[in-house]
Amino acid sequence: MPYDQRQTPYLDAALRYRARGFTPFHTPGHKLGKGAPDGLVELLGETCLSVDIAMAGGVEDTRESTHLIRLAEDYAAEAWGADRTWFLVNGSTSGIHALVLTLCGPGDTVIIPRNAHKSMLAGLIFSGAMPVYLEPAVDPLWGIPLNVPPEAARAALAAHPEARAVFVTSPTYNGLCADLAAIADLAHAAGVPFVTDQAWGPHLRFCPELPVDAMTAGADAAVVSTHKLISGITQTSVLMARGERINRARLDGMVHLTQSTSPQVLMYASVDAARAQMATEGDALWRGALELAVWARAEIAGLPGLRCLGDEVLAEDGVVAFDRTRLTVSAGDLGLTGFELETALRDDYGIAVEAADPLNIVLNVTYGDSRADVERLVAALAGCSARLAHRAGAGGSAAPAGLLGRAPAFTRQMLSPRAAFFAPSAALPVAACAGRVSAEMVTPYPPGIPVLGPGELISDEIVAYLLEAAAKSLKVHGPEDRALGTLRVVL
Ligand SMILES: Cc1ncc(COP(=O)(O)O)c(C=O)c1O
Structure with a gap:
């Protein structure tokens, strides 16, 4: 390996820039924090502001x-x-x-x-x-x-x-x-x-x-x-x-x-530092994270009414490996959507999740987590389980999510996404869109996977999904009407 991966050439240059004590006549206007409003200094700190410059500034x-x-x-x-x-x-x-x-x-x-x-x-x-x-x-x-x-x-x-x-x-x-x-x-x-x-x-x-x-x-x-x-x-x-x-x-x-x-x-400096950290310590750091995640998965899977996606997924279509540091958890058997579980963890236990969807929550375990952090997560989920255990088995996992638990099937691509996006279009009530070609993209976020793209034929199934998404105020990116009262279709 020609490079000593412990080195961080760009991070070092940023530190050198600060040490030089330049008088900046370049962007940003706060001039290394000297002109920054108090709240911003409190948030970012003088250290951070003193290297908050664009690359062309002289690093x-x-x-x-x-x-x-x-x-x-x-x-x-x-x-x-x-x-x-x-x-x-x-x-x-x-x-x-x-x-x-x-x-x-x-x-x-x-x-x-x-x-x-x-x-x-x-x-x-x-x-x-x-x-x-x-x-x-x-x-x-x-x-x-x-x-x-x-x-x-x-x-x-x-x-x-x-x-x-x-x-x-x-x-x-x-x-x-x-x-x-x-x-x-x-x-x-x-x-x-x-x-x-x-x-x-x-x-x-x-x-x-x-x-x-x-x-x-x-x-x-x-x-x-x-x-x-x-x-x-x-x-x-x-x-x-x-x-x-x-x-x-x-x-x-x-x-x-x-x-x-x-x-x-x-x-840029943070990417340089992240690369050096991974290249020199990544193996040990991720082994530690894996151990914590594997422990947490087993604990969560043992809680009444909760499930945690595990190695059984390796038997599924197309799946040849699984990153066990990612925890996908469902409280559907307690009658909770992923959104409700997220809210309970946030409001009652001070736990912030990576993502929630109609069925599940997703949690990332990394080398930044301590054993105590992961124990806190498991204890919080145990708390949710204990409070709602009387509901276990009542709903069935798909019940709280309804149609939103599964993206509608792809239909047909009638036009290229670009042609549809720029075609003459009109906003129609969603209920009237079946059989039309979408001019917009509709993406529930997270996870950011479109359920409908521009140029796609809109089916009854897609209409039903969008109506339910509107009724349940699902957060979507893409359409001009993000409340999904209407959808733009190609004329
Ligand atoms: C599979 C996938 N690709 C790409 C992206 C976009 O990544 P970024 O947020 O870094 O722009 C995301 C973001 O969630 C993603 O989930």
């Missing part, structure tokens, strides 16, 4: 230089097993946009999973490409998407020899992992690049006890959210590419097209 050796960020990205490329990485300040979202724009233009076909994050559909709106969906099965008990099986990718590639790329999401929001190596082989045999949305797997590469990572499995490109499960601060991610199937010069251009022109030094 590099000259104002316009980018050589230190490239060095930090090269360290990251070595750590994640790529030829090139890009640090991102607008999340994996912007990495997915850049990849889609690099790999497919107007009218091109691209094979993507139905459980792709909404950033993928946004990428298709930007690029004009047409999706061919790989549809992972949905677990009937948990209502969560499983993984895309290699056979589905094989069939799609055979039916669409014109496809320009295959994208797969792995791990899923719930930590379920696809057979990436098999899908990579199929894509490569068909002569197309294979990309993994590994937003939920920034840590996988660093601990052999965790599922295999995209680069090891043979992906040509991947994106990881360093802010989701490792120490990058919020919004940071890393895009990576390897080999010759991806035009890296074009990808570089697309990264610059989709990123802010004022990337923040603190964000």
Whole structure:
């Protein structure tokens, strides 16, 4: 390894900038905190504000230089097993946009999973490409998407020899992992690049006890959210590419097209630090986290009326590995939706969850948790269970969620997402939308997986889902009318 992974060239440069004591005549206007309002100083602290500058502000050796960020990205490329990485300040979202724009233009076909994050559909709106969906099965008990099986990718590639790329999401929001190596082989045999949305797997590469990572499995490109499960601060991610199937010069251009022109030094420095931490201590840190999560899962599964997704999921369609640090918990047997369980944990026990949906909550266990933290979580869930144990078995797990417990089936893509998005359209009452083509995307958030995309035929099932979502005030992204009274359809 040419690089000493303990080094943090970009973080060090930020520290040097502070030590130099520059008098700044550059952005931001608060000038290293000197002009910042008191509340902001109280929130961020003088230390943080004193390096809150955009990259062009002088952390590099000259104002316009980018050589230190490239060095930090090269360290990251070595750590994640790529030829090139890009640090991102607008999340994996912007990495997915850049990849889609690099790999497919107007009218091109691209094979993507139905459980792709909404950033993928946004990428298709930007690029004009047409999706061919790989549809992972949905677990009937948990209502969560499983993984895309290699056979589905094989069939799609055979039916669409014109496809320009295959994208797969792995791990899923719930930590379920696809057979990436098999899908990579199929894509490569068909002569197309294979990309993994590994937003939920920034840590996988660093601990052999965790599922295999995209680069090891043979992906040509991947994106990881360093802010989701490792120490990058919020919004940071890393895009990576390897080999010759991806035009890296074009990808570089697309990264610059989709990123802010004022990337923040603190964000870059945090990715640099997160990479060094993972490369040097990741194995030990994640083994510790795994131990805590495995303990918590067993405890939670033993509480009356509660379930915690476990290794049984490995028997499900397309799932070949499972990140056991992710805890998906249901109190459906106590008659609680995921939202109600989230509220109980927050209001009564001071526990903040990663996500809640109509059926479940999702909790992340990382190296940042102590044994006491995880014991507190288990005690809180035990409290919920004890208070409501008399209801156990009354509702049945799907009852509280109703139709929202499961995303409606995909129908047909009538127009490209871009064509539908920009077509003349009208807002109709949702009840009148069956048989029409959607001009909008509807995405319950979290987990950010669209239930309807622009250009898709709206079925009775989708209408029923949206009516129930409106009645239950489900939080959705995408439509102009976020209360879902109306939906824009193509005229
Ligand atoms: C599977 C998946 N991909 C991409 C993203 C976008 O990541 P980011 O929030 O880093 O932009 C998310 C966010 O939740 C996600 O779940």
